[in-house]
Amino acid sequence: MSALAVQVRKYRGQFTGMTAHALQRATGLFLLVYLFLHVRTIHELSKGPAAFNAALATFHHPLFKLLEIALFGTVILHALNGVRITILDLGLGHDRQRRMFWAYAIGLGALLFLAGAIPLFLSAV
């Protein structure tokens, strides 16, 4: 067996858990940065209609519709994997944690994402 095959075999069982863990942190940080930008825009409400509408004008660019859809996907991934983590923390489903990640966080997540992303996209075109 080659050295690479040994390494693959050694870490194969850890790959899913580590991927889920890294993904949860990366999406969490992304959402925190988004929350900062979101509050920054919403804060313009306190300066009256002209200032707030000027702040909103930035987001009329079509690029922001795609970013909105990306945000939607990030939220779904973080939320579904977060529910998976909570289920594992309750002591349930440890023997199925990998399947829960792929079938539930990724699989069901992709279905939910398409169900939401398609109408969001169609409303913009």
Add this chain to the structure above:
Amino acid sequence: MTATYRNVIGWYLQRITGALLVVLLAAHFWVEHFMSQELRRGDLSYEAILGRIANPVWQFIDIAFLLVALYHGLNGLRNIVLDYSRIGRRAAQAITLVIVSAGAVWAWWGIEAFKKL
């Protein structure tokens, strides 16, 4: 209260706020992104938003949502920072203090948006 006990509370609250956010965020996306005709058409305005958040019930929900999201997000950030840094107790307390202060300013920044409605 020992540090270990505090950490358990932090871990527990992260799950509680996470569960709350699943519900609040689903409702937020539903109301703001899917049901808001103005946003879907791309002509969201001050007047359209005012129509919803002039209602004190929405103000309460939005502010509670902000506070829960800030706790969850900043506690998550603190977990990540402390996880990757090999530092002593005092340094960890300093990081916590910085993050809590940022959270207080951030919360005020968001709540202030409602002051002239």
